[in-house]
Amino acid sequence: AQSVAQPEDQVNVAEGNPLTVKCTYSVSGNPYLFWYVQYPNRGLQFLLKYITGDNLVKGSYGFEAEFNKSQTSFHLKKPSALVSDSALYFCAVRPLGNYGQNFVFGPGTRLSVLP
Amino acid sequence: KAGVTQTPRYLIKTRGQQVTLSCSPISGHRSVSWYQQTPGQGLQFLFEYFSETQRNKGNFPGRFSGRQFSNSRSEMNVSTLELGDSALYLCASSLEPREGLEQYFGPGTRLTVT
Numbered sequence: 633a634q635s636v637a638q639p640e641d642q643v644n645v646a647e648g649n650p651l652t653v654k655c656t657y658s659v660s661g662n663p664y665l666f667w668y669v670q671y672p673n674r675g676l677q678f679l680l681k682y683i684t685g686d687n688l689v690k691g692s693y694g695f696e697a698e699f700n701k702s703q704t705s706f707h708l709k710k711p712s713a714l715v716s717d718s719a720l721y722f723c724a725v726r727p728l729g730n731y732g733q734n735f736v737f738g739p740g741t742r743l744s745v746l747p
Numbered sequence: 748k749a750g751v752t753q754t755p756r757y758l759i760k761t762r763g764q765q766v767t768l769s770c771s772p773i774s775g776h777r778s779v780s781w782y783q784q785t786p787g788q789g790l791q792f793l794f795e796y797f798s799e800t801q802r803n804k805g806n807f808p809g810r811f812s813g814r815q816f817s818n819s820r821s822e823m824n825v826s827t828l829e830l831g832d833s834a835l836y837l838c839a840s841s842l843e844p845r846e847g848l849e850q851y852f853g854p855g856t857r858l859t860v861t
Contacts, residue, residue: 664847675751675837675852683847722790726846734780734803735850737790 634659636725636738644744645713653708653741655723665706666724666735667697676722682706693717713745749774751840751853759859765826768856772819772840778802779821780850781813784835793836796821797844825858833860 635658645651657663664683668676680691687699697708706723723738752771760766772779781793792805796815813823819840825832835857839850 666849668852673854675854676839678849678851681847681849734792734795734805736792737782739789 634663634725634727634736636723636736638721638723638738638741640741641739642742642744644746647715647745647747648712651710651713651717651743651745653721653723653743655706655708655738657704657706657723657725659725659727661727663725663727665697665699666726667691667695667706667708668722668724668737670720670722670740672719679708679721713743715745715747718743718745751838751851753836753838753853753856755856756854757857757859759861760828761861762828762830764828765824766828766858767822767824768836768838768858770821770823770838770840770853772821772838773851776840776842776851777819778841778844779815779819780839780841781821781823782837782839783807784837784855785833790837793823795844802844828860830860833858 637656666681667679670676679695680689682689682699690696695710699706720740720742722740724735726735754769778797780795783791794813795803799815810826815821835855837852837855839852841848841850
């Protein structure tokens with residue numbers, strides 16, 4: 633069975649500092665990997681995805697993520713955090729090659745950017 | 748292009764009642780998925796519809812059901828509501844259920860069961 637782990641419930645970072653939100657996954661075969669962000673009282677917004685190719689993926693709002701196959705990780709990063717980045721972040725996986733597989737989401741990591 | 752819309756946004760029901768939630772996907776999107784979000788269980792997949800057919804179903808009791816119409820709009824129904832059904836129900840759409848395509852989420856319906 634596939635699963636996604638986000639080892640930190642909460643990440644605090646000062647505005648202007650780099651941020652990292654961690655994600656590791658367990659799937660059979662190769663996965664497609666996604667990051668979403670959720671602001672209060674809102675649905676999830678798509679940030680970026682890894683399908684194939686370059687291990688460093690760039691997405692919306694200056695976010696990027698690094699795919700590491702050997703460590704089965706897909707950490708979300710941003711060089712300089714903004715207070716407005718404070719939100720709940722979800723990593724998700726959808727296994728490759730099985731048309732019927734659904735998205736599996738991690739538990740979420742709450743990011744707080746302190747002014 | 749308008750995003751995914753869900754109605755109603757908020758709902759209060761009594762235990763034992765039933766409820767129907769509605770979702771209109773982004774124009775041109777034919778795949779619709781439903782998720783339940785709770786503080787304790789996180790985001791859990793309910794079901795996915797494409798071309799009016801249920802393609803995939805999560806691990807939820809039969810009280811949870813859904814359907815998709817020819818215009819891709821979808822509804823989900825929960826019968827015999829229980830207190831534990833209180834949650835944010837999210838609908839997501841994509842062009843089709845191809846693995847590499849991202850889903851776009853609506854704002855959700857907040858269901859409270861008393």
